[in-house]
Amino acid sequence: xxxxxxxxxxxxxxxxxxxxxxxxxxxxxxxxxxxxxxxxxxxxxxxxxxxxxxxxxxxxxxxxxxxxxxxxxxxxxxxxxxxxxxxxxxxxxxxxxxxxxxxxxxxxxxxxxxxxxxxxxxxxxxxxxxxxxxxxxxxxxxxxxxxxxxxxxxxxxxxxxxxxxxxxxxxxxxxxxxxxxxxxxxxxxxxxxxxxxxxxxxxxxxxxxxxxxxxxxxxxxxxxxxxx
Numbered sequence: 001x002x003x004x005x006x007x008x009x010x011x012x013x014x015x016x017x018x019x020x021x022x023x024x025x026x027x028x029x030x031x032x033x034x035x036x037x038x039x040x041x042x043x044x045x046x047x048x049x050x051x052x053x054x055x056x057x058x059x060x061x062x063x064x065x066x067x068x069x070x071x072x073x074x075x076x077x078x079x080x081x082x083x084x085x086x087x088x089x090x091x092x093x094x095x096x097x098x099x100x101x102x103x104x105x106x107x108x109x110x111x112x113x114x115x116x117x118x119x120x121x122x123x124x125x126x127x128x129x130x131x132x133x134x135x136x137x138x139x140x141x142x143x144x145x146x147x148x149x150x151x152x153x154x155x156x157x158x159x160x161x162x163x164x165x166x167x168x169x170x171x172x173x174x175x176x177x178x179x180x181x182x183x184x185x186x187x188x189x190x191x192x193x194x195x196x197x198x199x200x201x202x203x204x205x206x207x208x209x210x211x212x213x214x215x216x217x218x219x220x221x222x223x224x225x226x227x228x
Contacts, residue, residue, distance in 0.1 A: 013097065030054075032051040043067050056200075058197055066078070094113070094118050139195065144162075149215035149216075158216050
């Protein structure tokens with residue numbers, strides 16, 4: 001089936017894309033929504049512009065659309081208009097997304113796809129979160145944390161790449177402070193800079209850390225694709 005990937009560049013949308021390909025689907029296009037502010041209810045805000053480079057790394061066409069931030073209905077309309085546009089360009093038959101437990105996200109995608117006769121593929125739905133995080137490292141995903149907004153996650157997490165030691169610390173903190181270890185509740189956001197389906201690796205060449213005392217962003221300013 002020809003699919004559109006709802007793509008943020010994070011671990012979940014990237015692994016969902018990988019799983020969809022393993023299921024035999026063809027990923028025709030990546031769709032990234034660019035929200036106006038970090039107050040977006042539905043879309044990832046940090047570094048959304050980088051997804052065009054990740055599309056190139058995977059040799060998959062990438063399209064970006066501005067998203068009105070404000071209300072659920074504003075964002076729903078923005079996403080629906082973008083999906084309609086991509087459907088007309090790429091003749092897609094379905095949409096793949098990386099939702100795990102968020103019925104808010106899932107319901108919106110289901111609503112749009114049902115209206116426009118598109119199949120929804122959600123390979124990660126209700127996956128066991130701790131095992132999932134282990135699996136990503138086993139699959140050689142190089143994952144960088146690009147925002148944090150939960151108690152227990154301080155400025156020191158911004159910009160780090162997850163390895164076994166960091167994941168072990170993260171699991172301890174998630175138990176202590178009662179947040180989702182996979183960041184399903186928006187406690188943090190990630191960016192995949194390498195994985196098995198990337199033909200090139202993303203190199204972050206320049207970045208700033210923005211921290212307000214409670215939450216922060218690893219703001220990427222310059223990137224390049226390099227040989228693996």
